[in-house]
Amino acid sequence: LRKIADQWLRDILALLHQRRSVTRGEITHSTGLNPASVSHSLRYLTQNGTILKVGELESNGGRRREVIKLNDDAAYFVAVDLEGSRIRFAFTNLVGGIRYRWEEDIESGAPLNVQRVIDGIQTVLRNLAPAQRTRLIAIGISCPGIINKAGQVTAFNLGWQKFPLLAELGKAFDTPLFLEQSHRTCISAERWLGCAQNSDNCVYIAVADGIGASIFVDGHPLVGRDQMAGELGHIVIDPTAPDRCNCGKHGCLESIASSPNIWRQYAEKTGRSVRHIAGSKVIEVFERARQKDPVALEVLDRAAEALGFALACLTNLMNPELIILGGDLIRGEDVFLHRIVKHLKLRAMLDSLEGLQVRITSLGPDIGIMGATSLAVQSSLLDSKLLRKICSPVLDSFDGNRRLNTHRKTRSRAKTAL
């Protein structure tokens, strides 16, 4: 079966990953493969149960068309999201469906012990049925901060300075690991399943324990010299501010508008203890603001001004059509978003604002998990061994019946098609 080139399978599965449901004609058109290669590959993928042919559409000419989809459960991934005030682990499938999940709170301030990441992944793996374990392809990890080429992570919020995350996890697991900055995984998730599916100039900004921007311009992710583009959180908004940032400077956007710092300011002004700065406490500030607590409103206003200003810089520099906001902020959309937009409008150029949309992510807190899954799927497709594993016959799947039916149907059609 090696006659079917890896590249054909890769191109077809990548297209199905992005569009989810396509016709044979769309595959030929979008991949640029010749129709014979497409037919050959589709037959192979259908026989193996990697893809399904569902429904038939009557097109204008009266000719029948099949609609092709991925078999959701042809391949599984473990997705890990280390961004925010909780760490999240999930067992996901080819289309981003979550089969199991495991989450736990982490404390800001203290360095994250890597054993907790290992334990979380193992908790997920322990719960798998044998059939699921067989089709586990890779582990995708969405991680805040900066990741160098050796897989070392520098993330103030995790207390990591060039921490060899990839090497440490590699010791604990046999399964291939893929690691990516959460900036990038999140915009990838938005473009895969969220509100940026048709947008070539879009930005995803997480306001959580940190603040980072994931930028797509002219249809490409913005990477930069050292893969550090999008470091919105460490723009120094006010160098004379008393707010001290984890990065060592004063008055960074993060030190004013990140979740733990919004809560810190509220606690300081109301005489509460600020020893344990938990990001999740920001929800309390949103709640107080709803009740018109003037201190909460004052703190949110200051954070909104800093955020609006940073968004204005971004808007003028990048000229995007869509800014998506996520992170803890989604819990305070009603009291926080309009304040941010007000300051954005005050500070950006009118022409750049025209036609710009600012939205809250539709993926909710699962965006990191979706992004880590997307990373794992895309990276696995690029690896020939993993690609072939994804395409291997689905035998033990609990989805077996459906597959066999499809299989039979396809075989009979294949004769006429060729």
Place this chain on the structure above:
Amino acid sequence: LRKIADQWLRDILALLHQRRSVTRGEITHSTGLNPASVSHSLRYLTQNGTILKVGELESNGGRRREVIKLNDDAAYFVAVDLEGSRIRFAFTNLVGGIRYRWEEDIESGAPLNVQRVIDGIQTVLRNLAPAQRTRLIAIGISCPGIINKAGQVTAFNLGWQKFPLLAELGKAFDTPLFLEQSHRTCISAERWLGCAQNSDNCVYIAVADGIGASIFVDGHPLVGRDQMAGELGHIVIDPTAPDRCNCGKHGCLESIASSPNIWRQYAEKTGRSVRHIAGSKVIEVFERARQKDPVALEVLDRAAEALGFALACLTNLMNPELIILGGDLIRGEDVFLHRIVKHLKLRAMLDSLEGLQVRITSLGPDIGIMGATSLAVQSSLLDSKLLRKICSPVLDSFDGNRRLNTHRKTRSRAKTAL
């Protein structure tokens, strides 16, 4: 001779445009054309005098290699630069050499009359020798502000609001016209002839009558949704500032740090008349600062803080390796640059600053002319008719002797090469 595909000539001339001097092997390698097509095209271009074979290098293996260059004067262009406090017109050749130039001051504030642009171009054209006129290919125009797809220009500094520049000039001239934002022409010039020749993540920022950034990221120019990326000048640094911007807002970067506004602040503080705000007067402020005039230093410090902040936003968001500063600022490098860099360092993230270079343009005030020429060359190569005109036999050129020699040399070699 139509057997030689336009695309071959285009690829080869585009490579020569960018690298200026290449070997036959480099052409084959970089263009991906097959060696026979390259040989065929090079013979044609040499016979016509479009390219020259200069010198021979002994390579390691002892084999002789020719070095191929453009014939500087195989094609001419009129380059127009409307940025800054002067408008500049030049008659340039294929490698950016300036044969004639015409410059004149314009006043800030009053709308620019398009007749002055037409007159300037005509002044240049009137001075051409007939041989030069024959080989004039196109007019390239580098223009500040925003240019829409219809060639209409909105530039506060020129007093233009959707002004149909392309249409107006089209009525006056038969020669093909190419129009591009000065942001983009300037970075194009830096990548062609300046200090960004090997840089894939670089930014050019002109501080003149306006302030705009021209951004290259991951090897591509940043364009944005409406081609408005890089609008650094209209980031509102301080919405409560008294400084009123041409765009209608208060406290934009331009209203604090552009050349006319630096002079305006100095004039206001020293009780001078500010009726005629000329950008070129900024040089007087630089001179006063050199003499330690406290008012001049105060004004420059404020401008430097605003500029440093804007550069910090850009540095964090884009992660470039090189920021090039140009415009009137080059006249005050000694008193202004270190102040800007100080504030940049205060406000950007340390990791992004590491390895970042900030430089003054090496192209001086000619950068816009070089950029307009680069635009005209590149655009002409994309147009089959203009491409063939560039490649047409150089007969009347004052460079004829040199060409004929080369011609003869090449012919004899061509026999052995094939």
